[in-house]
Amino acid sequence: MSLSLLLDNAVRKFGPRVALEDDTRTFSYSDFISRVDRLGQSLLGCDLVPGETVAVLMRNSIELVEFDSMAARFGFVRTMLNARASKEDHEYCLNFASAKALIFEKDMLQHVDKMREKLENVELFICVGGKSAWSLNYEELLDRAQDRSSNWTPVNSDIHSIYFTSGTTGRPKGVMLTHGNWIHVVSTHLMDINPRIDHDDVGLLCAPITHATGSLVLPHLARGARLRILNNFNPERVAQICINRNITSSFMAPTMIQLLMQHMPAKAQDKLSFHSLLYGGASFPVDRLEEALEIFGPVLVQLYGQWEAPVGFTVLQPQDHIDALKAQNSKLLYSCGRAISFADVGIMDDQGSLLPIEQTGEIVTAGGNVMLKYLNNEEATSEIREGKWQRTGDIGKLDENGFVYITDRKKDMIVTGGNNVYPRQIEEVIYQNKEIEEACIVGIPDKLWGETVHLVAVCRSGSTVTEDEIIRWARSNLPADHRIRSVEFVDELPKNNYGKILRKEIRDSSRNQKSKKH
Numbered sequence: 001m002s003l004s005l006l007l008d009n010a011v012r013k014f015g016p017r018v019a020l021e022d023d024t025r026t027f028s029y030s031d032f033i034s035r036v037d038r039l040g041q042s043l044l045g046c047d048l049v050p051g052e053t054v055a056v057l058m059r060n061s062i063e064l065v066e067f068d069s070m071a072a073r074f075g076f077v078r079t080m081l082n083a084r085a086s087k088e089d090h091e092y093c094l095n096f097a098s099a100k101a102l103i104f105e106k107d108m109l110q111h112v113d114k115m116r117e118k119l120e121n122v123e124l125f126i127c128v129g130g131k132s133a134w135s136l137n138y139e140e141l142l143d144r145a146q147d148r149s150s151n152w153t154p155v156n157s158d159i160h161s162i163y164f165t166s167g168t169t170g171r172p173k174g175v176m177l178t179h180g181n182w183i184h185v186v187s188t189h190l191m192d193i194n195p196r197i198d199h200d201d202v203g204l205l206c207a208p209i210t211h212a213t214g215s216l217v218l219p220h221l222a223r224g225a226r227l228r229i230l231n232n233f234n235p236e237r238v239a240q241i242c243i244n245r246n247i248t249s250s251f252m253a254p255t256m257i258q259l260l261m262q263h264m265p266a267k268a269q270d271k272l273s274f275h276s277l278l279y280g281g282a283s284f285p286v287d288r289l290e291e292a293l294e295i296f297g298p299v300l301v302q303l304y305g306q307w308e309a310p311v312g313f314t315v316l317q318p319q320d321h322i323d324a325l326k327a328q329n330s331k332l333l334y335s336c337g338r339a340i341s342f343a344d345v346g347i348m349d350d351q352g353s354l355l356p357i358e359q360t361g362e363i364v365t366a367g368g369n370v371m372l373k374y375l376n377n378e379e380a381t382s383e384i385r386e387g388k389w390q391r392t393g394d395i396g397k398l399d400e401n402g403f404v405y406i407t408d409r410k411k412d413m414i415v416t417g418g419n420n421v422y423p424r425q426i427e428e429v430i431y432q433n434k435e436i437e438e439a440c441i442v443g444i445p446d447k448l449w450g451e452t453v454h455l456v457a458v459c460r461s462g463s464t465v466t467e468d469e470i471i472r473w474a475r476s477n478l479p480a481d482h483r484i485r486s487v488e489f490v491d492e493l494p495k496n497n498y499g500k501i502l503r504k505e506i507r508d509s510s511r512n513q514k515s516k517k518h
Contacts, residue, residue, distance in 0.1 A: 019221060040074035060229050060230060158179045162375055249278070268296065313365045363392045421443075452486065
């Protein structure tokens with residue numbers, strides 16, 4: 001059993017059917033697999049070998065899906081970079097993963113050019129939609145492909161991908177996932193998450209494929225479905241496509257769904273074809289979730305997971321949402337669901353003992369989707385391993401029916417619009433502003449975004465800088481998903497005896513002030 005076999009079977013069964021489409025192009029299953037194979041053969045022709053890392057830096061595109069399937073088919077370790085991250089983050093990740101090749105879109109040409117000299121291992125640059133003196137054109141590379149065999153036979157323990165996720169310090173860590181992990185992900189989708197996919201379906205990829213949305217690709221291809229690809233999320237346009245293209249399934253962050261709701265017509269259920277609208281990555285305010293159920297119908301599916309155990313190890317099924325509404329018991333809507341078929345979930349104390357139901361502790365999981373380890377970081381790996389269990393860093397509890405409830409976050413991570421934002425990364429940038437003496441970033445609750453980034457700062461003596469000026473400055477110096485949306489100036493930040501800023505105290509104070517205003 002392998003991911004490559006899944007693709008072979010798909011092209012045999014569904015060859016002439018449309019596999020992928022974007023605004024201007026459609027590719028059948030036969031054409032798609034032909035392009036996938038030519039890409040892999042071209043990389044072999046450039047002296048890359050199975051087991052070496054190939055990275056990609058682009059927004060959603062057909063080429064990104066081709067890369068995803070090619071890596072699984074030819075044995076290259078794939079690394080998908082967040083297109084919205086900084087140049088410094090990209091440099092670090094590419095070097096840490098020892099990437100030998102980088103495939104990127106034309107709009108990233110100057111960005112990649114600026115970091116080329118700092119890349120220690122990248123020998124091959126491939127540009128989609130363009131080229132330069134130092135990069136090859138993607139389509140020209142495919143046109144020159146020669147029939148080559150990698151002689152690579154996949155086994156479940158082979159490394160499939162390296163995903164980067166920051167730790168509590170904000171330093172990116174490389175999550176190593178195997179082919180076995182991804183077979184588990186595909187199986188989980190088809191059994192527990194999205195079992196209704198079939199050859200008449202149209203899946204919409206409008207959230208970044210480099211994130212959880214990418215897990216929809218292979219399950220849809222396995223069933224002969226069509227994938228509609230958008231390179232960005234525009235809620236008005238997505239609403240039109242959902243109706244006009246008979247979209248049957250998609251994955252969106254709660255913020256995206258809330259924005260989409262604003263553009264849905266009256267009696268939207270009569271015009272929509274959804275059977276599964278997956279969401280996750282952030283909390284969904286219950287009142288807005290109830291409104292979403294009224295608009296979209298009984299099709300919402302919540303996933304709870306992380307890259308260390310993708311793409312979800314608990315699922316809140318459509319029927320669970322319905323039961324919550326029928327019983328007029330919204331408590332269930334605060335849950336992130338129950339364990340998937342081939343995963344185990346528990347609650348653990350700091351000493352490594354499992355806790356009984358209704359007791360609060362750290363959420364732990366075990367199963368076939370749990371990562372192999374962190375790349376070159378045995379210490380970080382051992383910190384989250386407890387026998388067969390893996391710690392999540394989230395605090396929660398289990399009820400008597402097996403539903404998991406997240407009650408708090410162990411880490412300081414901010415989840416805004418489905419994106420994970422780490423305060424220290426923003427603070428390091430804020431400290432570059434000469435008007436700021438001290439800074440502390442916290443997340444404050446927001447119905448639309450889940451949380452928003454809030455800055456509490458001490459200005460330097462004599463400074464007359466305003467909140468708006470700091471927000472504008474930060475907007476030009478930070479990625480969009482790290483954007484500061486509110487600023488509070490104080491005379492001093494609370495600290496402990498060792499001079500460490502007390503982030504929790506600041507966060508609680510900022511949240512209390514916001515609640516009083518509302």
